[in-house]
Amino acid sequence: MILSRLKTALYDVLSDFLKGFDRRLKVLFVAIGLQNWSTSLPSQYNQLYATSLGANPIELGSLNSIGSLVNSIISAPLGWVIDRYGVKKMLLLGLALSAIVSGIYGCAFSWWMLIPAIILTQIGMRLIMPLTDIIIIGSTNPKRRALTMGFSRTIWAIPNIFAPVVAAIIVYNFGGINSQGIRPLYFVQLFLFILTIVIVSIMLKPLPTHFDEKSRSHHESKISFIEDYKTLIKSERWLKHWMIIMSVHRFGTGISMPFIPLWIVQVKGADPYLLGVLGTLSIATSLLLQIPMGRLADIIGRKKVYLILCPFVYSGTLLLVLAPDPLTLSIVGILGAIGMGSPGGGGIRGVRFIPFITMYWESVSAEKRGRLQGLTGIFGISGVIASLLGGFLWQNGYRELVLLLPILIEALILIPILIRIPENPQ
Numbered sequence: 001m002i003l004s005r006l007k008t009a010l011y012d013v014l015s016d017f018l019k020g021f022d023r024r025l026k027v028l029f030v031a032i033g034l035q036n037w038s039t040s041l042p043s044q045y046n047q048l049y050a051t052s053l054g055a056n057p058i059e060l061g062s063l064n065s066i067g068s069l070v071n072s073i074i075s076a077p078l079g080w081v082i083d084r085y086g087v088k089k090m091l092l093l094g095l096a097l098s099a100i101v102s103g104i105y106g107c108a109f110s111w112w113m114l115i116p117a118i119i120l121t122q123i124g125m126r127l128i129m130p131l132t133d134i135i136i137i138g139s140t141n142p143k144r145r146a147l148t149m150g151f152s153r154t155i156w157a158i159p160n161i162f163a164p165v166v167a168a169i170i171v172y173n174f175g176g177i178n179s180q181g182i183r184p185l186y187f188v189q190l191f192l193f194i195l196t197i198v199i200v201s202i203m204l205k206p207l208p209t210h211f212d213e214k215s216r217s218h219h220e221s222k223i224s225f226i227e228d229y230k231t232l233i234k235s236e237r238w239l240k241h242w243m244i245i246m247s248v249h250r251f252g253t254g255i256s257m258p259f260i261p262l263w264i265v266q267v268k269g270a271d272p273y274l275l276g277v278l279g280t281l282s283i284a285t286s287l288l289l290q291i292p293m294g295r296l297a298d299i300i301g302r303k304k305v306y307l308i309l310c311p312f313v314y315s316g317t318l319l320l321v322l323a324p325d326p327l328t329l330s331i332v333g334i335l336g337a338i339g340m341g342s343p344g345g346g347g348i349r350g351v352r353f354i355p356f357i358t359m360y361w362e363s364v365s366a367e368k369r370g371r372l373q374g375l376t377g378i379f380g381i382s383g384v385i386a387s388l389l390g391g392f393l394w395q396n397g398y399r400e401l402v403l404l405l406p407i408l409i410e411a412l413i414l415i416p417i418l419i420r421i422p423e424n425p426q
Helices: 002-019 023-040 043-052 057-085 087-107 111-125 129-138 142-160 163-173 179-203 213-221 225-235 239-267 272-300 302-322 326-335 347-361 366-395 399-420
Strands: none
Touching: 023 087, 023 129, 023 142, 023 163, 023 179, 043 111, 043 163, 043 179, 043 239, 043 272, 057 087, 057 111, 057 225, 057 366, 087 111, 087 129, 087 179, 129 142, 129 347, 129 366, 142 272, 142 347, 163 179, 163 272, 225 366, 239 272, 239 302, 239 366, 239 399, 272 302, 272 326, 272 347, 302 326, 302 347, 302 399, 326 347, 347 366, 366 399
16 A cells, blocks of 8 residues: 555656656657667677777777867867757767768778778767757756756666666677677667667757857858857857866776776676676666766755765776776776766766766857867867877786876866866856
8 A cells, every 4th residue: 555655656756757848858868768778788899899800909099099089170060060050950960870880880890990980989979968968958947957967867777777788698699709799789789770860850859049040141151160169269268177177088088998898808807797797787876876966966066966976986996906806896887987888987977977067068058059069079189199098008018007097187187177167057
């Protein structure tokens, strides 16, 4: 009786909560949830797949450097196009590019064939999750933004719990951690990306663009690309700080990200099932903490919650290096580590990313968010140097330094700058 009433009460609370969402958000919860699951399916195996196709650590770092370089080159034009032509068209483009990437990975028979896929991946990354966040920020009350961002990640995390286990089963049954065993993951991913494209194209109502008719005529007669960015730079006091922060963030992550799977498998001796456990614990932690931490960020501030969670992430990175056995290593799935997984990461690291990125998007008004991403993305070129540096250190035996250096970079550079920036919900 009590259990039945509790279920009814929880259903009523959830129903009332969902009624407050814009229809666009509900479509995104489904579509991007599917895309997210598709992306996470082979995520632990991408670097291992490249090495099984013949890439050595230097070449692996070079692949990521190529992606970071392309990311920086296209960043400003993409940001400007987003502000002009709207989010939905560019989101569909990003999903289409991701589908092409899956096809390339699935058909590759040598590591150099992954080069165009790495390039397209970087373009797609700038057109999926960032644009999803722009829709969330633009469709949500400022007092509920971090909560909604956390809720979206929670909804997406529920099916993601099973992705590492499903991936491990597929890899194991198709031949283990080698190109033959990993390859089927990309064909499954391709099918799911195509399904996501269909959902978004049919069901997602586009956000209005922020160029009025007068501005649109001006842009048709004269490309004011440079003028628009000049206006952004002159009007935003803290923009230079965000440029530095995002550059440092990408540099620190870029050093270790390509090599963490290699560390876990080659140094710590993980098998597909331990990778599955790590991924599942990572997702489960995000599932449990995203909503409460998002709500806390709305109450006490995004910056404070981010800073509170930093020590946990740093502890996870240290534990990744020092873990004496697989059981201890599994705790890293809960804490997360800098460079582990996607840019947002999993575990507490993924939870920490939500207040950080919410504060970032709120630093400018809605009509400037595409250009904000475009301008700060230029400085992602630091990832080129970072990946090459990581590959050089790894190749020369400084593997622990590859994993630990990002902690020093964050603690000594990123955190002091972030502390200076005021929160400014738009």
